[in-house]
Amino acid sequence: MDNEKCMILIPTPLQQNLELGIDNLFFTSNSHQTTSPATVKGLKNVPCGLHLIHITNTLINTRAGVFIDCEPGYIYILECNGEGELCLTGVISSTQRVIIWHLSEEELHSNHLATVLILDDISRSGGGMVLTQSLPYMVDYTKQSQSLEKQYWSKLVDSIVDVQTYIPNGTVLIRDKFVCSGLISTSQSSLLEVEQLNDVLLKSAKARTNGSHENDKFYSMLNHDELMKEYLKLTRITYKKIIPQGEMTPQERSQKYLDKTWFILQQYPEISADVPNDVGLRKLLSEFKFCFIIALIMNNWCCLEQYYAMIKLIFNSMSFISRFPKFTVRFIRVLKEQLEIVFGNMATSQTAKIVELTDDDADNGDDDGDQFIKVSKVIKIIKEFIKDIDSVTDYTVLFELNSLIAFINDKFDIKLGYSLEDEGEDDDEGFFYDRNEKDFSDYDDEDDYNNTV
Incomplete structure (x- = not known):
């Protein structure tokens, strides 16, 4: 194994109905050359950094997984039960010292690992033999992710901080450093x-x-x-119930109802300055990216609804956009990258099967039907944002918005756009969209956001 990479070992064979995956890679019987999914023993040559290891239960079409922050040369031992639920049971360091081996349930849920067994070398735990026997049955991460369409995981997890804060019980810490999250699944609620x-x-x-x-x-x-x-710890965003409190004039109340800046600052009180390392802005972007990943990979409904709600919240906070233009530019870039991943040619066959529109759908003007992530909802939010574009004066924001709209126009053949060249010539010439080009009338804004999480 490359000393700069790590290894994830699953010594117990998976049941026939369970399929292993990591990040945006899904391993079926035809996706690798080791053996059938039931005898896969883990993954080797995994790059360092944050990874989502997941198991698909093909009988009930659900996924469950854990995040692991991989260190160079480390080996992470996971066990999987019959329902496809993963649990970290051991960590072997690059110096071959066993840091953890077979955590008890009490230790696993306590987040306090000071009393766990630390052995001098791997041989005393019996792990060396298990590892040697498992190597031929491990999938090579590097080989599986060589194609360009599979190399976007680093973009997805970039800027995600403290992933364990979103996931309930089960976080594993070693010397106060995050190692593994609790279990996250398709059916988990907020x-x-x-x-x-x-x-x-x-x-x-x-x-x-x-x-x-x-x-x-x-x-x-x-x-x-x-x-x-067991709920996911996401920010409470019930969009239709965001009503300003306190004494104010009717005009002030109406303004606060239309502009949700006050709500963002209330929910993320650490926000202070428009700089990359601002704690509050980092948390805001981190939660947005986390929700997209869990919706895309795990098919989690509450994260999908939170994803829509956060887009709507940002694009309905004009004062926030004016005050934090650098963050807004970054947010729009992230949104464009996400849509490129979902609807371009970069998605893997497993995720594309869930979320990707076909060319025939776009050519025929069909909506996204039963697809999990619905682009129509995102486009409708952007349309509403464009109507109020005159209040946005920062050209870097407008330029980035143009880039996003150009992608949408190209992919879905929708006449939706904002022209910087026409800025100031006419109140209506700066933006345009053709409602006849694509029909989103079946999307009820009131109903969808009444129970948004």
Whole structure:
């Protein structure tokens, strides 16, 4: 193994219905030359940095996985149960010292690893024999990711900070340094979704008991602590319920309702300056990129809805855009890169099958139908943003917006754009879009964002 790379070992054979994947790579029986998915023992020559290791359960079409921050020369040992859930059970350092070996459940969920066993060398744990026997059955990450369309993972995870803050229980730390996240899955909910579910159940219980929900047998049987424990820790964004509070004139209230800058600053209070290392802006961009990855790779619905909501929130905060133009430029660039990944030729066959529009769909003017990530929602938000473009005066923002719109026009044959050359000549000449070119009338803005997370 390259000393600058790392290795991920799964010593126990996977069941026939489980398929291993890492990042945007999905390994089926035809995708590598080692053996069938059921006998894959892990991955070798994995570049250092943040990676998402996941298992697809082909029987129920779900995925579950963990993030690992890979170090040079390290070996990470994972175990997978029959449901496709991964758990870190050991880490072997580049000096062949076993840092962790078979964590107990208590240690795994405590985030305190000071008492775990540290051995002098790998041989004392029996890990050396396991590793030697597994090497022929490991997929070579470098070979699998050589094609250009598979080399975008580093762009996806760039700027993501503290990924463990979004994922509940199970984070593994070694000497206070992040190593592995808790489990994240297709079906995982956000805190907002859990709260909304609890509100519905509570309302139903009160209706059945004339307001005495404590006497409702069904509601009393629920384990509310367990219900609240496994949610994804995303920012609460219920877009239609973002209403400014406090004393203000009707004009001020209307302005705050239309411009959500105050809400962004309220939810991300660390935001202070339009610089790359601003803590608040980094958190905002990090959450946006995290939601896209989990929607794209894991098919997680609440992250997809959060992704839409964050685009709408930024593009409906004109004062924020004026105050933080450098961040806005970066945000638009990231959005364009994401759309290129999803709808260009860069997506892998597994992700494309879930999210990519075909050329026939675009040529026929069809909407994105049953595709998971719907470009129509993103385009509708951009259309609304363009209507208020006169309030944006920073040319770097306008230039980057032009680049994004040019990509959308080219890919979907939609006459949507903003021309810098026409700026100031006429109130309506600076932007244009043809509603007849593509019909998004079936997308109900009110309904979709009423329960956005």
